[in-house]
Amino acid sequence: MLLILLAVGCASDAPAWAVHHASIIPTETGLGGTQTWEFFTPAWARSGSEDAFLCGRGQLVTGTVVSALPGCDGCQAAYTLEISELESDCAAPLDTDTAYATPRAMGIGDVPEALADLDPYPGRSLGWYLSVDGVEMEPYGFVYQEALDWAGDLGAPGWITGQTYTLWPAYAWDLRE
Secondary structure, three states: OHHHHHHHHHHOOOOOEEEEEEEEEEOOOEEEEEEEEEEEOOHHHHHOOHHHEEEEEEEEEEEEEOOOOOOOOOOOEEEEEEEEEEEEOOOOOOOOOHHHHOOOEEEEEOOOHHHHHHOOOOOOOEEEEEEOOOOOOEEEEEEEEOOHHHHOOOOOOOOOOOOOEEEEEOOOEEOOO
16 A cells, blocks of 8 residues: 555656756857756646756757758857766656757757747847757757856857857746647
8 A cells, every 4th residue: 555655646746847958168169068957847837936846967068060950040050969968866767768868959040039028138149949850950949148147248249159158948848748
């Protein structure tokens, strides 16, 4: 009987939402940085509470400059990506699920008009585009200088080699579907 109660109790901790964000530094020939997947319980959608956090998965991202793929509006830079695992406090299968290591390419371009109302730093952000198939990019979120989160409006806008950028999604992944 105790095993059944434990199984029912754990079922409520199943991930319902995932948020994917990154911290990236472009170089002359590519980029490097980390990306994080954070997983949340169903309660997160209602409350946004940190209590709904389940676990996180950190990954190393390296990229090589390539020509932009279709779908990246006003693309200023594009990269093929290699993703490797750093660490995770997630239980199986989230800790190794390859679905969370699949972006093959990334682009930095214009903020898509459809996402403009969600832009955290209008006039300072760029658009973040991802490709999971290596053929076409899709709008994914926003790119902005990391310093904007803690020091306000710093430096020149744009994609600048050596600058640290936050890549923030326009939406969370609903894992209940």
